[in-house]
Amino acid sequence: MDKLLIPKPKSAGIILSYKCTSSCRHCMYASSPHWQGDWMSSNQLEQIISKLSETIIPSIFGSRNVGVNVGLHFTGGEPFLNYNLLSNAVKIARKYGVPSVFVETNCFWCTDENVVRERFTELKNFGLDCMLVSVNPFLLEYVPFERTERAIDIGYRTFIQNLIVYQEYYRILFKKMNIKSTLPFEEFLKKAEPTWTHYIELLPMGRTVYKLNMLFKKYPTKYFFNQSCYHELTRDWHIHIDNYGNYVPGYCGGISLGSIKDFEKLFNGIILDEHPIINALITDIKTLYNIGVKDFDYKEDAEGYISKCHLCIDIRKHIIEKGGKFPELKPIEFYENLT
Ligand code: SF4
Structure with missing residues (x-):
């Protein structure tokens, strides 16, 4: 295969900036307060949204309904850190008739009932279809739960059935645990029912592979060989475009399939000779491992790996730290903010 052909996205997220108020242990995109703001400009947003408006399809329940993996969402980092830009983004999406548009937030800003009501109402009037409120024990380390509850309460009144609480299991659990403030994860582990891990969605990729690997069983490298990421x-679905214009596949933070600025070129095929890491990943993760070992002196971690994504990200991070330069390993700050 000379070129990797990728289909145009049916659903997508736009990362307005990787900057966040939190450094959650499970963040797939390694967001944190340490990133440069580098917010996407409104012009850049309009160019991207105009292109995506031709490909994004609505929820099966209609263009004003939503789901986590359908439509277009604005995210980060934390998009409410730049409310003006977020407002513009929603207006532009409506101008281009993009279906099933939602925003996700960590609720750090929800300290005042009136402000939450004003912003939710304003965004809805600008054409926003849905709000997604994040609830999990990793965010709980940074955001007092009473702010999250405030957003959920006002969110239901504003967006009615179009409020997504992700994940509802945690909302119920935190209420049962009578949590109001923040809680360190170690305290959560002591207090929560031991079965909590049975009910959650926690993907073993991104920062999770370093910060939460104690929750998973580990395996040697060869356990993951003969697996392709084609x-x-x-x-x-659920691809992301970041504020640098990188087309980020799936949940694979730190990998860029190309620049959204070259929209048509991107979908004419990615030349694999010019992207050896992508070539390795669509062939066999062992090929990536061999590049790491032979060209960058990568050493297998004796403790093992929780997933193929753990092995992948650890090799990619090592390559960047050794000064390796590959057009598909972007943005560099992703690797600097992982641990
Ligand atoms: S192994 Fe790497 S490329 Fe494959 S899904 Fe995981 S992060 Fe993405």
């Missing part, structure tokens, strides 16, 4: 890299 499907993950070519899927047409």
